[in-house]
Amino acid sequence: MPASLPLFEMPSLIGTCEKLASGAWVLHGFALDRAETLLREIACISATSPFRHLVTPGGKIMSVAMTNCGPAGWFSDRRGYRYTATDPKTGAPWPEMPESFARLAREAALAAGFENYAPDACLVNRYEVGTRLTLHQDQDERDRCAPIVSVSLGLPATFLFGGLLRKDPPRRVPLKHGDVVVWGGPSRMRYHGVLSIKDGGHPLTRARRYNLTFRVAR
Secondary structure (H helix, E strand, C coil), X not given: CCXXXXXXXXXXXXXXXXXXXXXXXXXXXXXXXXHHHHHHHHHHHHHHCCCECCECCCCCECCCEEEXXXXXXXXXXXXXXXXXXECCCCCCECCCCCHHHHHHHHHHXXXXXXXXXXXXXXXXXXXXXXXXXXXXXXXXXXXXXXXXXXXXEECCEEEEECCCCCCCCCEEEEECCCCEEEECHHHCCCCEEXXXXXXXXXXXXXXXXXXXXXXXXX
16 A cells, blocks of 8 residues: 655655545646646547536536546436436437546556456546535445546645545645545545635646546446
8 A cells, every 4th residue: 555755755745645544545646647648538528528517406507517438427417316328418428438547547546555446437527717516425336435536637626525424524635737536445435525626727727627537337
């Protein structure tokens, strides 16, 4: 398993691993060397299955824009949260998961201590300045031990990592471009979210943040 180093020993966090809880790690800068490739793939995916603002079962419009790639895609409307094999917007299968995505997810999971990771779903989120993701659990997957692998690209964000109960106070975790968070096993069902994205700019994404969230859905 990776080891966490004290902050005063690190001139830079890039290349280090930070333990959040049992089975939960931040891999600082893990995706930096492939970020441009990932962003190009996101552009291809969204050209086929465009970003959209989903509607919750309660009728609220999500502020974060979403699309998917892989055999299963996460979707929400007034009928509920679920995975689908086809994009309800186009009627076609979701775009294939690029090998660069799958390889990154496998390598990040392994670095966090999870072997043989084979995600079949990748939710692609697009955050504008001011958008956020409220605390929630990912409950729509059959396997609730396999890790979630979350990749940050573009503007920085503050990740909220809570407990197994909604009332548990969340930890605020700063995330930068190229950081990857992995949580599974005993931490798989922890509540998590993202605070409102602050105004800023990034050379590759301008005033946006992108997030890849890999899951074993089926």
